[in-house]
Amino acid sequence: MLIGEVARHSGVSPRMLRHYDALGLVRPTGRTTGGYREYSAEDVRRIFHVESLRSLGLSLQQVGRALEDPVFTPSALVSDLIRWSEDRLAREQELLERLRAIDASAPTGWQGVLRIIELMRELNSTSAARRQQTVLVRSQGVPVPVELLAGAVLTESDPHVAGALRWALARAGGDGVAALSAGTHSKDVNIRRRAVLAIAGMPEAPGATAVLTHTLGDPDMTVRRHAAPELGRHGVTAAVPTLVGMVVEGSNDVEAAEVLGRLSRDPGCADRITSALVDELAVPTADSATRIRLTQALVELGGTTAQEVLRQLAHDDDRAVALVASALVGVLGERSPVDRTDENS
DSSP states (O other), X not given: OBHXXXXXXXXXXXXXXXXXXXXXXXXXXXXXXXXXXXXXXXXHHHHHHHHHHHHTTOOHHHHHHHHHOTTOOHHHHHHHHHHHHHHHHHHHHHHXXXXXXXXXXXXXXXXXXXXXXXXXXXXXXXXXHHHHHHHHHHTTTSOOOHHHHHHHHHHOOOHHHHHHHHHHHHHSOSOHHHHHHGGGGOSSHHHHHHHHHHHHTOTTSTTHHHHHHHHTTOSOHHHHHXXXXXXXXXXXXXXXXXXXXXXXXXXXXXXXXXXXXXXTTSHHHHHHHHHHHHHHHTOTTOOHHHHHHHHHHHTXXXXXXXXXXXXXXXXXXXXXXXXXXXXXXXXXXXXXXXXXXXXXX
């Protein structure tokens, strides 16, 4: 076949076929009497081999080695190609996020675009102090795209900078919850933790309660701990098991107990919470410190059931638990009926 016919069948332009010939990649086995290149069936198969390898991202030099060098094994090369492709995808993803941030800011001129690019550069600084300063200064009178702040929140590991970012995001307006919600589904547990912590900091934002409620099913306890207190303050009773677990484990147990007390203002929920705490008190492996935290949590609850449990605990075999329960029963006894009504109002 002549070069034009080969080009039509293979999809490779005549110019590229001549380039392959010059490089020695695919040299036609024959020439016509007029001097035109004439390709055999084997030449055409080699062209398809070249194109297949090029489709993997190999350079023409690498393609030549792969076809000619018997010791040039594919395993190492394919591993390199995977790494290069991953690096390229990461760069492309970073560029895409930058473009989306610029688009979200709706710039009216190139100065606006340059300002967003400068902000992104500062947020990517290796200095935590500079990143924090950027957030605090920029948030004063200068609008920052919500998507940009949310992206920074999900990747920031420094606790001080992360706090500044959450503060700025909560005050930026826009749909911050939507920008963060994808982070709650990340395979990276640290990203999920950051996303939930940030959403909990904007509880009145549309959709926040629904997203936080969904995260109560997260396999990571820290994620659930970030969500449960704010959900409890909003009357979401599904947070009760996590809140009780926080008391048991001593993780922000005072806050968790206070939120349980707020939820117990609903008579139907009060019995459920009391039963959960009593069940944990009865666990054979519960140590003294755990049982004391559970006892202290009971005093936050309304209703006579919790008070009766405290009276029983005043005679507990664990002297430390009994002393704490006795003191709490005394505190409850000193409260006037008006005080109790105010607590449960």
